[in-house]
Amino acid sequence: MPHTYETDGAAIYRQSFATIRAEADLARFSPDEEQVVVRMIHAAGMVGLEAHIRFTPDMATVARAALQKGAPILCDARMVSEGITRARLPAANAVICTLGDAAV
Known part of the structure; x- marks a missing residue:
């Protein structure tokens, strides 16, 4: 039985992040923290990692502002x-x- 594989890199990327957002428990993170957590999960390939991530208050917001500057x-x-x-x-x-x- 032949298999059909997605070969469009952009589509694979979008689906990967959609899968993470659907499967990971991101409710306790602020919007800025959530973006960091999703990237960390993507890099590690490990939904469930979010349970072990903690942020200092406002760290993600302050870091984003520093990068923008x-x-x-x-x-x-x-x-x-x-x-x-x-x-x-x-x-x-x-x-x-x-x-x-x-x-x-």
């Missing part, structure tokens, strides 16, 4: 820095990972 993103792992989609950053924010910097 051009704050850099500091990463302690190359894999993290490479995984950031620069086109989605609001102010062409610098992504800095000094892991390979000899001065560090």
